[in-house]
Each structure stands twice: as structure tokens, then as C-alpha cells.
Amino acid sequence: MVKDKIRKDIVKCLKQLELKFNDNFVVEVPNNPEHGDFSSNVALVNAKLNKVSPQKLAEKIIEYFSKKRDYKSVSVAGPGFINFKLANNFYHRKLLEINEKNRKFGSSEYGNKKKVLLEFISANPTGPLNVVSARAAAFGDTLCRIMRFVGFRAYKEFYINDAGNQVDILAESLELRYRELHGERIDEFPPEAYHGEYIKDLAAKLNSVESKLLHYSETDRLRRMKQFALEEVHKMQQESLKRFDVTFDNWMSEKKLRQEGAVEEVLSYLAEAHCTYEKDEAIWFSSTEFGDEKDRVLMKADGNTTYLVPDIAYHLTKYQRKFDYLIDILGPDHHGYVPRLKAAIMALGYDVNKLEIIYLQHITLFEGGQQVKMSKRAGKIVTMDDLIDEVGKDAARYFFVSRKPNAHLEFDLELAKKKSNENPVYYVQYAHARIASILRKAKKEKISLKNFDHKLLRKLNKEDELTIIKKMLELPNLLISAADAREPHRLANYVYDLAGMFHKYYAKFKIVDKKNPELSQSRLFLISNIKTVLAVCLHLMGISAPQKM
């Protein structure tokens, strides 16, 4: 926002001075505040072009800016950087804009209503969601919220693998537990079966509704078992996600896709494209022609398709639904299969560049310095529900979204359970609650912002105050870059910084002071806007913004 203004002013200046220039210079916020509010390398980048030294060029530019009202000072530093300081008055006007926009502050039309599909979690419907899914949930949902806020039409979709091998195993596992309830002794529970306690719960629930399934034929019985298990697990997963404040716009069922004949379609399309052949009684896809390491089997010798085929079919529906961007958020164990999926998309003539893959790295859980091993089949998992019970939704979401996607994440349950200040989410929420508390106090003291005179903004002349306004003004661009880079963790860092700036300000300055109502009003005006910005950020991360703590 402010950067753009400065950039435009620089371009105006260069044109007026009739200088040659390249557009690739940057305007940025320097690390060191002594270097001004903003700095630009414009003179460094364009010195050669004009056959002068960077310093000389910079001086010319400075002269131009010295006459500009919005600028407090403009100077040259180092090898030829230009440092800009803007007038207090400029920031005060911007603060009024923030106030005006209120909860819309930070939003923009940047995305131009482009349609985006975000697919994430897509966990097998064979058990409760685990912490890996929780990370995906927090990440995908936050990214979606941010993208919508900056003007994309973003949709969330969950693909349910409710057909195929692992679902059969689920049904068989359920049957074994069901038999146990009817007095059968199962000596050896097969290792490939699902061992989790939830299967026993499902069996009990099923038995309480339908106790005579053992009299059915095997096919009927297993069909019923499968249907029941799928419905129940699906409900379980939805319930967990609801507790995590994650909702999906669409749930896509693999079974339904298959029923609609999508699998056969894919096979025939690929055949028409001359990309298939038969070998060893199986049908193969010549994916190596499209960059894959080796050819892949589409239909196995036993007549069943591999998981790849419905997955291709699913992705074709994404293309047919005319999205501008397709984003798949996957676990690291899936990166081996993406080349073959992309190969199929190419083979079928779709634009593979539209499909973007984000890999979320694994999570290592620690409990008291000990690593917690997870294994779904062995039933030893820490579920998303466990996590919400133990550390709470807010902390969990913050934690997951504060790390960049392609980095491993270490999660110490012991630490997170402590609810101490080691958990950064409290730090941010506390800033919000603290401001709410001050506003309550002000009300008691009969200091109100109702008839706030904008001239009082002059009183916000402390460096700390101007710095906070500057920080707030970064939000719109920050959200755009977070959306563009698909890196919602930038927002988590941002809001943490902003909260810290407020805490420091609070410790240093008295805000509500009966003896000085005008100063109090101006500071209240500032912090109430900080509160709004904190709330906007927290909301985008799906975290509550408490009035009291």
C-alpha cells in the first residue's frame, strides 16, 4: 500500500527528470529503523543505465523529493540506497483509513475473482483423523481464508477414498470385532487389519442397531458392514473438523466417481490418446513419455484398476469445473506419485501448469522428550480430537500454521499442554484481551471515542506509535504475498510481531489518563485499531479473539 505509493512517486520523479530507468528496483522496509521507514535501491539498479555513479543519481532523486509534502526526510546512504521517512501526518491519515475499513482492513481485490480449488486432508475414511490431517486442516483452511480475503474465489474440497482395498479391510476389521461381540474368539487379529479401539466402538454401535448380521450372506453382510463403517467414520471426521473450525465446500466421493463411469472414461481416453498398452495381462500407461520415471499399471491382472485411475478421473473433474488454479495439499509420502498424475494430465491434453502441489512435511510428536510413534494400523495414533482436547483448537491451529509448509514440525505435547507463555498464541490473544480491557477501563472513566476529533491524531507523535501504524499498514501486502506464495505462516509471524509491539507500547506508555483526556483519546483510537487488526488476523487463522483472559 505505502510501498506502492512510494514506488509511484519514484517513477514520477524519474520521468520528470528524464532519466532512463529499469522497472526492477524495489521499495522495502529496512531491517534497521535508522535507515528510514522505507528504502529503495532504485539508484543502484539504474546507475549504469544513466552512466553516473549510484550516489550521484540518488542525489538527483533526493532533490526532487525534498519538495514533496508527504515526506519528512529523504536521504542517501551506503552504496546508494535512498531512505525515505514519511511525515507523521501521512501516517495519521492512513490510520483513519484503517479505522474506516475496520474488519475489512487488509482485504483487497488482488485475486480478481479467480477461481481456486484447494484440495486437502483427503484422508482415507478408515479411522479418526490424526495430527498430520490436523496440520493439513489448519494450513489449507487458513490459506483459503486468506485467499478469499484478497479477492480469490477459493473453494475447499475433501476427496474421500471410499472405494478400493483399504475400505474392504475396514469392513473386515469391523466384522471381526462384531463377531467378538457375538462370543467368537479371534485368536489372531490379522496384522493388516485396523486395530484401533474405534473399530470396537463401531462394532458395538452397529450391534445395538442391527444384531443379526451374522445370519446374512457374506456378501450382504460385508456390504452392510462397509456402508455402516464408511458412514460412521465420515461422521467422525466431519465432527473433528467442525471442532477445528474447518468446513469443506465439497466432499468428493471416489465411489460416486466410479459409479458414474469415470474410471472407464479415463481408460478409454488414455487409450484414444495412444498412451496405453498391454503387458503381463495388465494394462499399462506409458507415462515415461510424459516425464515419469517408469510406466505405470492402470488395470491389474486381476481386472481391478490401480488407485491412480480414479485419481486421474478426479483431477479431470477439477479441470472440467474450470478453475484458474488447482492446489493439492499433500503429505510428503505422496510426492512419488505426482509425476504419474501429471503425466496423465498431459497425456489427456490439459494444462499441467495449473496444478500446483504443496507438500506438507511430517510432524514429530514429542511427549516429555520422548518421541511418540504413530501407526494407524496398530491403532497407536494421536488423533486430531486428542490434540484438541489437550491443547485446544486455538493453540493447535496457531502452532500448525506458524511453520512453513515444507519444513518438519516438532510438536511437544507436554509443552503445549502447559498453557504457559511458551505458547505464542496466548501472547497474541492476550494482546487482544488486554486492549479490550483498557477500552472497558476507558468507558468507566467516561473517556469515549464517539466524538473523536481527528485533529487529536497529532498527539500520536511518539516513534513507537508511528512504528505500530507502519506495521499495521503492512497487512494488505503481507496477505497478498502470503496468498501468492501459499505461505500462511507469514501471517502468524506478522500477528505475533504486532502483538509484541503493542505489549511493549503498553508497558511504556499510559493510555487512559483522566488528567489528559485528549491524549488518552488519541491513544485509545490507536489501540482500538490495533485490536481490530489483531482480530482480523486471528480470524483469518481460525483462532478466537477473546475479550477477556
Place this chain on the structure above:
RNA sequence: GCGCCAGUAGCUCAGUUGGACAGAGCAACGGAUUUCUAAUCCGUGGGUCAGGGGUUCGAAUCCCUUCUGGCGUGCCA
């Protein structure tokens, strides 16, 4: 072997897409509460940005290479 991702303070991690002396939190140590919430603030110590080469005015960031770790490399999903 090949492919993908990562390697930044004792620990967990940032670093705004190539900018100025590399930053937080935790842990360690020392301070601050007659107060608008101490879930806070202030201060001290802590670094060969895994190693080496290259690109240029300028590299934690880009290229090459070596090392280390994770994952992948099924007619499993």
C-alpha cells in the same frame, strides 16, 4: 543408485523472493508490579547461516559440488 524436501544461536523456528551490522521465542543469568490484566515488559551472554567453489556493486537467499537427516522409488492408497 536415482528423485523430492530440509540443514540458520544449546532447543524450536523466522528471515517480506538478491540488499545495509543475520532476528524472535524457549532455556541460562540479572532487573521491573501502590498501575489500564505480570499470560507482560527491560537488560546480559550466545552464530564459520552444514563445508567448499562460483555468479555481482551486494548471497542465509541464485548456480555447481561434497556432507548430514527425512521421505519417496509397489500390479498399496
